[in-house]
Amino acid sequence: MDQFHHLFAKLDRDNDGFISVAELQDEMRKHGILSSSGKVQSLVDSYDKDKDGLLDYEEFLHYMMDRERKWKIYFHDLDKNKCGVIDQDDIISLFKELGVVISKPNAKKIIQMIDKDSSMTVDWDEFLQHIILNPVDNIGELVSSWKRSLVFDVGESRGIPIEFPEEVSGFGAWRTFVISAGMADAVSRTVTAPIDRLKTQLQVHGSKALTRGFGEMRACGLRSMWQGNAVNVLKGTPQSTLQCLIYAQMKVHAKTSPQEALSVQQRFGLGCVSGAAAHAVFYPLEVLKVRLNLQQARTYHGVVACAQTIYRHESLSSFYRGFKPSLLCMIPYAGVECAVHQSIMNWAKNDVAYNSDSKLFFFSFVAFACGQMSSYPLAVIRTQQQAQAFRSDSSSTSRVLPGLLEIYERHGLKGYYSGMGASFVRAVPCALINYALTRKFESLFSSMES
Numbered sequence: 001m002d003q004f005h006h007l008f009a010k011l012d013r014d015n016d017g018f019i020s021v022a023e024l025q026d027e028m029r030k031h032g033i034l035s036s037s038g039k040v041q042s043l044v045d046s047y048d049k050d051k052d053g054l055l056d057y058e059e060f061l062h063y064m065m066d067r068e069r070k071w072k073i074y075f076h077d078l079d080k081n082k083c084g085v086i087d088q089d090d091i092i093s094l095f096k097e098l099g100v101v102i103s104k105p106n107a108k109k110i111i112q113m114i115d116k117d118s119s120m121t122v123d124w125d126e127f128l129q130h131i132i133l134n135p136v137d138n139i140g141e142l143v144s145s146w147k148r149s150l151v152f153d154v155g156e157s158r159g160i161p162i163e164f165p166e167e168v169s170g171f172g173a174w175r176t177f178v179i180s181a182g183m184a185d186a187v188s189r190t191v192t193a194p195i196d197r198l199k200t201q202l203q204v205h206g207s208k209a210l211t212r213g214f215g216e217m218r219a220c221g222l223r224s225m226w227q228g229n230a231v232n233v234l235k236g237t238p239q240s241t242l243q244c245l246i247y248a249q250m251k252v253h254a255k256t257s258p259q260e261a262l263s264v265q266q267r268f269g270l271g272c273v274s275g276a277a278a279h280a281v282f283y284p285l286e287v288l289k290v291r292l293n294l295q296q297a298r299t300y301h302g303v304v305a306c307a308q309t310i311y312r313h314e315s316l317s318s319f320y321r322g323f324k325p326s327l328l329c330m331i332p333y334a335g336v337e338c339a340v341h342q343s344i345m346n347w348a349k350n351d352v353a354y355n356s357d358s359k360l361f362f363f364s365f366v367a368f369a370c371g372q373m374s375s376y377p378l379a380v381i382r383t384q385q386q387a388q389a390f391r392s393d394s395s396s397t398s399r400v401l402p403g404l405l406e407i408y409e410r411h412g413l414k415g416y417y418s419g420m421g422a423s424f425v426r427a428v429p430c431a432l433i434n435y436a437l438t439r440k441f442e443s444l445f446s447s448m449e450s
Helices: 002-011 021-030 037-047 057-078 088-097 104-114 124-133 139-149 171-191 193-220 222-226 229-254 264-294 303-313 316-320 323-348 357-386 400-411 413-417 420-449
Strands: none
Touching (some): 002 057, 021 037, 171 229, 323 400
């Protein structure tokens, strides 16, 4: 009971005899435990008998006793050799059972996160204190929380990060993460599809885009705002996954030793090459998406009909119209975003002051914004070339420099950034949905497998 009194006093930072959600979350962050405020609030509500939003000592003791009974069984399961403590080999074995192969350095980080006496093992008292601060309900959720503490983040501008963390290896881990990220990506793209379509129309039609959009909505109904979303969802996760695979393979060859960290320059280069290669494979789907986004009065009856129309009335080369500026666009975008994202994340996750969901999300958005601003004029050229079949007011040039000059002559410097505001507006809800749902799906699949 003494340890319970000591822990309660430690959590009760203002010494008012109660533990608040904020106090509990502050202590969690100090121990490297990342959890949503909703999860912590739910925990407090479950044991808050007088419904005052706080835990007094009796309520906290009830919570402690419940956690102790439930997790004592899990502790013995984790202690594979029944020696009374959990070590690095036990952590590696646990991840392996869940289809995840992690390195010894990462297993060591998990032990150090829980170990209080620097013995490099975790006894029951240390494990109990960690579990009390970590509001997880089962082993699957516990493993997911450890992954988040080991820089297991998602790239906020795409469904899957460009660089998988070290602990994600083995078919089971790839399958779980790709499926989770893919499902979250599909939802986020669908929810934000109207904004994405508005961005495409702004890039092509400029200030007339809003008038056109309202006109189409009156003529074809609200459903018209989701034109092209199916093909956008179809290409999203496969393209991101291929980019990850190429990046991971090149990363292995770029490092002289497994423990060596990539430099910013190396991340930039690998991000450029992997992004360009994956983009080239799936580029025809990008052309179909733009055509479907811009169609009027149901010009095309579905993705297949759109592809058939382009093939019959234009040529195979039309599926790669705008590819040159798109490739040039992808290189700075993928390179800059990857270099900035990974560098900021590696720094932030090692500093407790910046190791929170909201701040990590902000840093990811900064990386996205850097990538967008460095490449957006090329993205405008790409979209305009892809949409030339709908435009009678532009030349049919496929060259980048003449296209840039044409935009400047018609719209000035602001023409290079038409629709970028919509792109940023879309990025926030898209990122939040991706971030939240990937965690939810991953936790769900991990729980099912365990």
